[in-house]
Amino acid sequence: MTTKTCFAYTRVSTVKQGDGVSLEAQREAITIFAQRNNLTVIEWFEEKETAAKRGRPVFDAVVQSLQAGNAVGLIAHKIDRSARNFSDWARIGELVDSGIDVHFAHESLDLRSRGGRLTADIQAVIAADYVRNLREETLKGIEGRLKQGLFPFGAPIGYLNTGPGQPKKHDPMRAPFVRQAFELYASQQFSLRGLVSELERRGLRNRHGKPVTKYGVENILSNRFYYGTIYLKRTNRMYSGIHEPIITKALFDRVQALKKDRHHKKHVVHNHRYRRLISCGLCHRRLYGEVQKGHVYIHEFIYLLYYIVTASTIWSNKYNETRSSTYQITTKIMHRETITLDCRIVQDCVDSLDTSKQIPYICKMISSGFVQQN
Numbered sequence: 001m002t003t004k005t006c007f008a009y010t011r012v013s014t015v016k017q018g019d020g021v022s023l024e025a026q027r028e029a030i031t032i033f034a035q036r037n038n039l040t041v042i043e044w045f046e047e048k049e050t051a052a053k054r055g056r057p058v059f060d061a062v063v064q065s066l067q068a069g070n071a072v073g074l075i076a077h078k079i080d081r082s083a084r085n086f087s088d089w090a091r092i093g094e095l096v097d098s099g100i101d102v103h104f105a106h107e108s109l110d111l112r113s114r115g116g117r118l119t120a121d122i123q124a125v126i127a128a129d130y131v132r133n134l135r136e137e138t139l140k141g142i143e144g145r146l147k148q149g150l151f152p153f154g155a156p157i158g159y160l161n162t163g164p165g166q167p168k169k170h171d172p173m174r175a176p177f178v179r180q181a182f183e184l185y186a187s188q189q190f191s192l193r194g195l196v197s198e199l200e201r202r203g204l205r206n207r208h209g210k211p212v213t214k215y216g217v218e219n220i221l222s223n224r225f226y227y228g229t230i231y232l233k234r235t236n237r238m239y240s241g242i243h244e245p246i247i248t249k250a251l252f253d254r255v256q257a258l259k260k261d262r263h264h265k266k267h268v269v270h271n272h273r274y275r276r277l278i279s280c281g282l283c284h285r286r287l288y289g290e291v292q293k294g295h296v297y298i299h300e301f302i303y304l305l306y307y308i309v310t311a312s313t314i315w316s317n318k319y320n321e322t323r324s325s326t327y328q329i330t331t332k333i334m335h336r337e338t339i340t341l342d343c344r345i346v347q348d349c350v351d352s353l354d355t356s357k358q359i360p361y362i363c364k365m366i367s368s369g370f371v372q373q374n
């Protein structure tokens with residue numbers, strides 16, 4: 001007697017369940033059923049994912065392989081192991097309608113008969129309803145924990161999980177950094193990007209040992225959990241938590257106000273060399289350095305005079321002057337020596353610049369005494 005070739009499909013809802021005995025029990029029941037009914041299992045398919053939603057990769061592979069004619073039948077442990085949503089159950093029905101034998105080791109059902117198909121459909125409806133009821137009970141449990149002031153999800157950065165039914169506790173390594181993040185941003189000395197760099201410099205790392213990203217810092221600054229309130233964005237509801245806050249609500253509100261104020265100028269303080277030590281000789285305002293694309297420009301005014309030096313090709317021939325080298329000018333600046341240029345040279349240098357951004361800088365250099373005109 002020839003035997004029919006079948007695929008065997010086993011499933012558990014989570015990876016954790018896969019470490020238990022459920023998969024072994026399903027495999028044993030399918031093996032006994034196949035021997036009893038003269039069926040040969042040519043390939044086993046194992047999946048560790050819920051059947052409540054469609055789109056299971058292993059289940060999809062089984063269906064496609066059966067439709068390709070690689071086996072004539074399918075054996076699953078129970079109906080709810082194969083499908084718990086109407087979409088996947090409809091696909092199983094299509095397999096039966098196309099002549100493929102579908103067996104369930106736990107239920108003795110003939111899906112080719114009208115009565116067997118009706119019984120299987122009813123059990124599939126019950127399996128789908130079980131998932132809906134389980135979801136409702138889970139949401140009730142979550143709501144109950146939230147009303148008790150407990151956070152029934154993973155602890156945010158700065159806190160540690162302490163087990164079911166227990167409030168989150170401070171992470172002694174990361175909680176101080178969370179407080180510093182709020183305080184530094186509230187000081188208005190750091191932009192968001194600058195704050196990310198500063199926290200990385202100070203040693204803040206996520207649970208994987210990597211620096212916290214800009215998105216992660218944004219989440220920290222927007223999380224009400226840190227001042228003692230639990231907020232669920234999905235339901236837009238807030239609950240009073242019983243965990244110990246890291247910051248005050250006043251500090252949190254100040255940070256939110258600064259984040260919403262788009263006209264507020266957020267800046268990063270750079271401690272450049274000679275910062276605030278050099279002033280304009282005309283308006284007496286201090287001259288500053290700046291950072292562009294990670295490089296410091298106008299540092300010790302070498303960058304400003306660079307425009308005069310590079311433009312010297314224009315006036316060196318025009319006025320029959322000997323052009324000073326960049327090295328010579330730079331050396332004079334380093335020793336705080338005065339540089340003297342012909343006023344016609346300076347004017348031509350300014351006129352040769354395509355952008356107007358550098359013109360006031362050069363004028364400041366002239367008025368401050370670093371560049372003098374004859």
